[in-house]
Every structure is written in structure tokens, then in C-alpha cells.
Amino acid sequence: MAGATMFDRAQSLNQMNRQDLSKIVASDLEVDENDEEQIRQKEQRILELGEAYKKEGKAKELADLIKVTRPFLSFLSKAKAAKLVRSLVDLFLDLEAETGIEVQLCKECIEWAKQEKRTFLRQSLEARLIALYFDTGMYTEALALGSQLLRELKKLDDKNLLVEVQLLESKTYHALSNLPKARAALTSARTTANAIYCAPKVQATLDLQSGILHAADERDFKTAFSYFYEAFEGFDSVQNARALTALK
Template identity: 40%
Template sequence: MEEVSTSLSIDEMKQIEGEIMEKAHKLFDAKDADGFARLLNDSKPQFAKLTNTRTAKIVRLCIEYLIQIPGVNEEREQTVNEWIEWSKDEKRAFLRLRIELCLAQLYYQMEEFQKMRTLLMKLLKEVKRLDDKRLLVEIHILESQCFIRLRDLPRARASVTSARMEANVVYIPPLMQARLDYMSGMLYSQEKDFKTAYSYFYESFEAYDGLNNKEQAISALKMLVLSKVMQNKPEDVTTLFTGKLTLKYNTPEIIAIRAISSSLDHRNLDEFQAALNTYPKELKEDYGVASHLEQLSDTLFEQHLSRIIEPYSVVEIAYVAQLINMKVEVVEAKLAQMILDKKLSATLNQDTQCLTLTEEPAKSNLFSTSTELMEGMRKILDSLAQKASLIK
């Protein structure tokens, strides 16, 4: 049961809480970071009248709203640190841990990954002593985010594994499970295992969609589509967006990633570059997508070249370079690489500066068939020898 103040009834405390949270919602809608700092400071006399549980809830929610307001990083960081100190002075250990977790999320937004890592390591030691499993899961999820951005994938994998182990022994809300699935997908996508990443992003998307959390659902859907694109399966993306899904998630983020998928389907590098120029915020500023753009660009460059030279048996390299508006040296180097990687059956003539396409030799199954036949005969002869030994 909640501890009741001697001066106020439960209904009166609920009224105070409601008034403060109503102001907080208005400040969040107005994106007023300074307003949150004033609201929390002005509410200190009211906190003295409320129980610890209600006070902790109000402060935590206000801080969570505050860190979601974009920009004004210095003001947000200062406010969060002030309330960490307030929690220490008031000896509110669990509230302090929650606010410090919010500070770690703020550091992630500010891309202060070393600060974030240091803070999370300190939090991890404290929370392990308290044995708060749910808070441990949250810390490990944030830790995996941090390590992925630091390109430390072994530690990111260790964090995701730890989060899953803790989640197996305690109930975690669906929203937290969705976050864990999303980070698992991010990890596998960074490790280039896009098939496994797709399954995790799909689980995450379904959870967010079921919880009507559209913002996070869009992020999961975008990464889900990217996983199909990176597997070179743009046709699956077309199948995915049928009916309700197309109408519900027809946002700039999804339109952008579908434009990338379309460029891959058409094997058109110009379409890819046009998508990047049209949707820089949705593609280049999203780390999950941006970290794969170079590989996608390279793949599309190869496919674009393949599409152009397909009709020819002999073609001038300068002509190909002119068609895709690139330097001859760049195109020649890429064609040479494709030939060496056996992605293209052709030869480059340095004297004529031409590319000569050759037919790939038909693959013969004679060797494998002969090997199987001889292995079968060996087994028959061994069987006959065993039977002959029994007759003796």
C-alpha cells in the first residue's frame, strides 16, 4: 500500500499530481525544455506534501518528457543533473538511478558515447548489487546501443545476450521486449546477418504496431525493409506493402526506404542518388540506414554497370562512363574488380579501352556424378566382400 501523508488525503494528492502532469503534457507539446525546469522547481513545495512514490513518478515522467524534446542539449543536461543531485540530497536512491538512466539516453542523443558508456558502467555495478532485473535489462539495452555506435560489436552482442538472460527470469513489459528485439535486429544487421535481423525487426514492428506506438513502429519497419534490400530481395518489399500497411505507414521515412528498394529493383544508381538527395534526413541521418549506404551504393554501382553492358558483346569503357556520368578510371577500376570477383565474365583490353564480354562456360556435372558413381560401387564391393567372408 502507498504511504499516505498526514496532511493530505489520497484524492487531494491525486489532484496535485494531475495538475502537475497536465502542465507537463502542455510543455511537452510545446517542446519547452526551460518550462520543464521551471515546473519541477516550482513543484518542490508540493512534493513535500506527496508520498515518495508519487513524487518519484512525477519527477521521472517529467525527466523522460524532457529528454524527448529535440535540441537544447545543454539546458536538458543541466536540468537532469540538478535533479540527480536533488535525488541524492533527498536520499531517493531508486529515483536517482532512473534519472541517471535518462541522462544516459540524453548522452546517446547528443552522441556523447564515451560519457554514456562511463555512466552505464557505474549504473550497472549499482543495479547488480540491488538485483533489479528489469532495470538491468534497460541498462543492457542502452549499453548495446552505445557499443553499436562505438563499433564494438563483440561487446554489443554481450550486452544483448545479458539483456535476454535477465528478461528470461523477470516479466518485462511488451514495450521493453519490443526495444530488445529491435536492438537484436540492429546487432545482426551490423554483423551483416540480414536474414536473422529481419526476423527480429519483424517481431519488434508487430509489437510496436500492436501497442499503437507509431513512431517506433516506423523505425522498426524501415529497418525491416532495409534488411530485405540488403538481401537483394526488393520484390519482397513490394509484396510487404499491400493493403492497410501502405495506408497506415505512408510516411516520409517509409517512402524514402521504399525509394531505395525501388532503385535496387530497377538496378539504377541514378534513382539511388536521387533518393539520397530527396530524403537526406530519413536516410543519411539515421545511423541504422546510413551505416549500410556505402555497401548499397557499391552493390547498385555493379548492378547498374551490368544492366548497361548486358546488350553488348564489345563496348567502349568511355561510352559506359559517359552513360553513368562517371570518370573513365572509376568505371574501369570497378569493371576490373567485378571481373576478378567473378561477378562479370569479360576481359578488359587496355589497348582499345574496350570491354569484351564472354560467355560463361557451361557447368558440367560430370565430375560430381562420376564421384558419386564410384562411391556407390565402393560400397557395393565392400558389402560383397563382407558376405564372401561369411561364406568361408
């Protein structure tokens, strides 16, 4: 199998146990720190392997990949390392495989980021953990971590992540039927979003939350519908499955 890429080798090892597969992947991550092209190729192959695992529904293998790639991250800039880890974690969580290790995996990645003093990565992962807390009904934990992270982000210039956390705070308060605080958090998110370029998916999520609050709190269904339609168009433009949810 000499000369095969990490992706090719992993694809041909479907019957191999996870521990052996992790060793194969880890050995393939040995690189020359001065060879930028080799590092770039390895980074791309890790993403390809992660996407393949997601496509095949291999949640545990994807979780292992996240762990065994950590030593390789030292060859990347902090920004690139953060993007790679966040992408892999997103692939894992988007599987919605309910393996029972989602929260623990997020926490482990956050602890690793703390030890490595990778602040941006840690904050990005904490935002993902807040979303996970929300999705699993752990609202107290979501608000506690969100409040702590918001204090940090307001002192920094990462407004994209700030919008994400403010929006999660609004959704959590709405789930707890605290509509005044849900509205206040959404207003903060929109104010922050107005100062930056928002990706279509983020803007659509803001519109969807606005529609929900107008319908639930103010019973202003006409305004709510206009927001829902804006959300539908936004999600549809990026071919997001939530487009139909917004229209319904």
C-alpha cells in the same frame, strides 16, 4: 480566478513571464499533508500541466515546472515521487527541443535526489541521463555512468531498470563499433528480461537491437529481418513511431 485549478490558471497565463508563472504554480502546490485526496489531485494536475507544456512545445516552462514542484514531492511516497519526476523529465526530453539545458537539468534532478536520499529516483534519472548521453553522442560519459549504475543495479531487484541500462550499454558499444561488447551487453539484457515481464516497448527495443547486431556483425539478414518484424509488431502495438523505423 479563485477556485480555478493550477492547470486552468497556467493555461490562462500564456502571456505571463516564466518567473511569475513559476510562482503561481508553486503557490498552488501548498497542500494539507493529511489530505490524501488533495495531494492526489495536485499530483494529477502537475502531470496535466506538464503534458500541456509538451503539447505546446514549451520546453523552458516544462523545465521550470520540474524545479518548482520539488517541495511538493515531500508529500508523496518515494515511489510516487520518483514516478512523477521521471514522467516530467521524460516529457521534457521527449520534446527534443535542443534547448541546451537537457544534460544540466538531468544532473540537477540527480543531485536533488541524492540530497533527499531518494535512491530509486536517482537511479532512474541516471538511466535517463545515460540515454541522453547516447542520443547526443557522448559515448564515453554514457559508458562511464552506465558501468557505475550497473554495479548498483545488479545488487538490487530492479530488473526493469537493469534491462534498460544493459540495452543502452549495448547500443553505445555498437555506436563505437565494438560489436563483441555490444553483443555481450545485449545477451545480458535478454537474460535479465527473460526473468521478468517486459513491457511491449522494451521487448520491441530488444528485438530491434538484436536485428541491428545480426545485420551488422554476422550479416545474418534472415534472422535480422525476423527480429525487425518482431520489433515492428511490438512498437506498432503501443503506437510508437519507431514501428516504421524497425520495418525499414
